[in-house]
Amino acid sequence: MIASRLPSRHARRVVLLNPPGRELYLRDYYCSKTTKSNYLYPPIDLVVLSGSLARDFEVRVLDALAERLDPPRALERLASLAPDAIVSLVGAVSWEEDRPFLEEAKRRTGALLLATGDLFREGAAETLAANPSIDGALLSFANGDAGAILRGDMGAVESAVFRDGGGIRERPPRAARGSFRVPTPRHDLFPRRGYRFSFARRRRFVSMLTDFGCPYPCTFCIMGTLGFATRPLADVLEELAFVRSLGVREIFFLDQTFGVQAERARDLCASMAGRGWSWTAFTRPDRASSGLFEAMAGGGCHTVILGVESADDARLREYRKGYTTEEVREAFARARRSGLRTVGTFLIGGPEDDEDSFRRAVEFAVELRCDFASFNVAVPRFGTPWREELVRDGLAEPNRVDMDQAGERIAMPTRFLTREEVLRAKRRAIRSFYLRPSYLARRLLALRTLHEARSQFSEGLALLARNRG
Numbered sequence: 524m525i526a527s528r529l530p531s532r533h534a535r536r537v538v539l540l541n542p543p544g545r546e547l548y549l550r551d552y553y554c555s556k557t558t559k560s561n562y563l564y565p566p567i568d569l570v571v572l573s574g575s576l577a578r579d580f581e582v583r584v585l586d587a588l589a590e591r592l593d594p595p596r597a598l599e600r601l602a603s604l605a606p607d608a609i610v611s612l613v614g615a616v617s618w619e620e621d622r623p624f625l626e627e628a629k630r631r632t633g634a635l636l637l638a639t640g641d642l643f644r645e646g647a648a649e650t651l652a653a654n655p656s657i658d659g660a661l662l663s664f665a666n667g668d669a670g671a672i673l674r675g676d677m678g679a680v681e682s683a684v685f686r687d688g689g690g691i692r693e694r695p696p697r698a699a700r701g702s703f704r705v706p707t708p709r710h711d712l713f714p715r716r717g718y719r720f721s722f723a724r725r726r727r728f729v730s731m732l733t734d735f736g737c738p739y740p741c742t743f744c745i746m747g748t749l750g751f752a753t754r755p756l757a758d759v760l761e762e763l764a765f766v767r768s769l770g771v772r773e774i775f776f777l778d779q780t781f782g783v784q785a786e787r788a789r790d791l792c793a794s795m796a797g798r799g800w801s802w803t804a805f806t807r808p809d810r811a812s813s814g815l816f817e818a819m820a821g822g823g824c825h826t827v828i829l830g831v832e833s834a835d836d837a838r839l840r841e842y843r844k845g846y847t848t849e850e851v852r853e854a855f856a857r858a859r860r861s862g863l864r865t866v867g868t869f870l871i872g873g874p875e876d877d878e879d880s881f882r883r884a885v886e887f888a889v890e891l892r893c894d895f896a897s898f899n900v901a902v903p904r905f906g907t908p909w910r911e912e913l914v915r916d917g918l919a920e921p922n923r924v925d926m927d928q929a930g931e932r933i934a935m936p937t938r939f940l941t942r943e944e945v946l947r948a949k950r951r952a953i954r955s956f957y958l959r960p961s962y963l964a965r966r967l968l969a970l971r972t973l974h975e976a977r978s979q980f981s982e983g984l985a986l987l988a989r990n991r992g
C-alpha cells in the first residue's frame with residue numbers, strides 16, 4: 524500500500540519539483556512544450572498544490588529550471604532537502620530526460636514519488652507499470668488528491684493512478700463542474716528569481732488560477748476535456764491579498780478562458796480596479812461582446828491573449844472553435860479600443876495546412892494588428908478527440924511521446940508538408956511577422972517600463988535565435 528512507505532505524519536516533508544532540462548520546458552496544466560523564447564513562469568500545478576499540501580505537510584519547492592540547475596546539482600539539492608515525498612512535473616516533451624532523472628531522484632532520496640503532467644492523461648496505468656520509480660500519478664492538481672494520497676487516505680482519492688499492494692489502481696479523471704476550493708497557494712515558497720514572462724511589466728510576478736479547465740469543445744485542446752469549475756471569488760480575493768502582502772503586483776492568470784462567467788469576471792475586475800494591479804490573461808474573441816475587455820482594462824489588465832487559431836472559417840468550424848474570423852476581427856478592434864495589448868495565438872501545421880495556410884496566418888496576424896503573435900504547432904495532445912483522428916488517419920504515430928507545440932521538434936506532418944517543411948514554414952512565419960520594420964517601430968514606441976524594454980529585447984532575440992532560417 525502506497526501510504527505505508529511514508530513516515531509518521533509529523534516528519535512529512537514534501538518537495539514540489541520542476542525537474543531540470545536541457546531546454547526550458549513548460550510542463551504544467553497538461554500541456555508540455557519548450558519555451559518559445561526564454562519565458563518561464565511558476566508552474567500552475569505546483570502553485571496550486573503548494574497551498575493544498577502546506578496545510579498538512581512541510582512543503583518545499585525546487586524549481587530546477589528557474590534555478591538553472593543541471594541534473595547533478597538538482598539531485599544534490601533534492602537530497603539535501605531530505606523529502607519524504609516528491610510531487611514532480613513531467614512532460615511528454617521532456618519525458619526522455621524526466622524519466623532517468625526521477626529514477627535517480629527516487630534512488631537517492633527513497634521518497635515517495637508522485638508525478639503530474641500531460642503524459643498521464645492517456646494510458647496512465649501503463650506508464651506507471653513501465654516506471655517502477657513512480658508511485659502514483661495525479662490526474663488533477665486542483666482537488667485534494669495529492670494530500671489524500673500522502674496522508675494514506677486512499678478512499679478520498681478521486682482521479683489518480685497509484686500502486687496498491689502488488690497492483691495498480693486507477694481512478695479515472697472526472698470532469699470538473701460547479702465550484703471548487705483550494706487553500707491559498709504559497710507563492711512565497713517559489714524562487715524569487717529565475718522566472719521571466721514576455722508580457723509582464725514588472726520583474727516579479729505570480730501565476731494564478733481563478734478557475735479550472737474550459738467549457739468549450741475545441742478538438743485539438745486538452746482543456747475542453749477537463750470540464751470546468753470556478754473558485755469562489757472570496758478565495759481568489761484572499762489569494763490576491765496574500766500576493767499583495769508579498770509585494771507583488773504583476774499577475775499571469777492561467778485561466779484558459781478568462782471571463783467565461785461574465786458577471787463573475789466583472790466583479791473580480793471591479794475588485795482589482797484602482798489597486799495598482801498589472802496583469803495578463805487568456806480569453807476567446809467571442810467573449811469580447813460581453814464588455815469583458817473594458818472591465819479587464821479597468822482592473823489593471825494590460826495584455827489579453829486571444830485564440831485566433833486560423834485565418835480560415837472552414838478550419839475554425841473543423842476545430843469546433845465556435846466563432847468566426849469576423850468575430851476575431853471585431854474582438855481585436857475592441858481590445859485595442861479598450862487599451863489592451865493583444866496577443867493572437869495561431870494553430871499551424873494542422874492536417875490540412877499547406878504553405879499557403881502559413882502565409883495566410885501571418886497575413887491575418889498583420890491585418891489584426893496583433894501586438895504579439897504566438898504560432899503554435901499542432902500536436903496530437905494526449906487525451907484529446909483530435910489525437911484519435913490523427914492516429915486513425917496515420918498522421919500521428921501512436922507510440923511517439925515527444926511533441927512540442929513550440930515547434931522545436933515537429934510531432935507530425937500535414938497532408939501536404941513533411942515535418943521538415945512544417946518546421947521551415949513555422950520559422951519563416953515567425954520571422955516574417957516579427958521582422959517587419961513597421962512592427963519593430965511600433966513595439967519600441969509602446970514600451971512603458973525599463974523592465975519591459977529589457978525583457979522584450981531579450982525575449983525577442985531568443986525567439987529569433989530559435990527561428991533562424
Ligand code: SF4
Pocket residue numbers: 737738739740741744745746747779780807830
Ligand atoms: S477555448 Fe481555448 S482553452 Fe478552451 S478548449 Fe478551446 S482552445 Fe482550449
